Amino acid sequence: MTSNATPEILIYTSATCPYCVAAGNFLKSKGLEWREIRVDLDPAEREKMVALAKRTSVPQIFVGDTHVGGFDDMMAMHRAGKFEPLLEGAQ
Template identity: 70%
Template sequence: MPADVVMYTTAVCPYCVAAKNFLKQRGVEWREVRVDLDPAEREAMVARAGRTSVPQIFINGHHVGGFDDMVALDRAGGLVPLLEQAP
């Protein structure tokens, strides 16, 4: 079963585009939540992540952080094991 990846984004966020391209290159699917279209979703993201910036990425319920955080996790060898865990 694939990992449950949720990414909170906005339409005009270059880091959101970079994060989606990063995951796409690795064959990872995600569910996108557009916080610029729904203020309630933005509030939920801030409550869940403790951050106001986008993207905010969650894998199997684990808060990874933003694009730079995800790349750092990948370089440290932690992203693939997280993606391979059952949701």
Template identity: 70%
Template sequence: MAKNFLKSKGHAWTEVRIDTNPVAREAMMAKARRTSVPQIFVGDVHVGGYDDMMALHRAGKLEPLLAGEGA
């Protein structure tokens, strides 16, 4: 759902497959302190999962973040 939402808004993303990359899994868990997927980052900012991303969107805070206007 996260990828479909970002695609519908014309945003690109980099997907990191933690199911096939144990090093990436450990790095994600260390940065996000969560084990569920997806964990969404905008640059170095941890957004959270899909529900967190949508809450930011509804609050009008996701688009500025995606535009590089800070956290």
């Protein structure tokens, strides 16, 4: 059974993070929507992000259950042709 549903894009961000803005701009340029969680406003969410990503820096980007990483990781995946298939539900 195939699903046309795009996996949710989730980005952990903070207010003072230029890479968070760049990640949002890249996703916007592709016509994508995402859910943003501000870890600078919610320490519990920061703890959750660190537990999931094993990293303390922002942004931390997830597509569905897949941890993409930060902005540079996402752009590297994009350049390698691996980001778009992830958006289409490929694991």
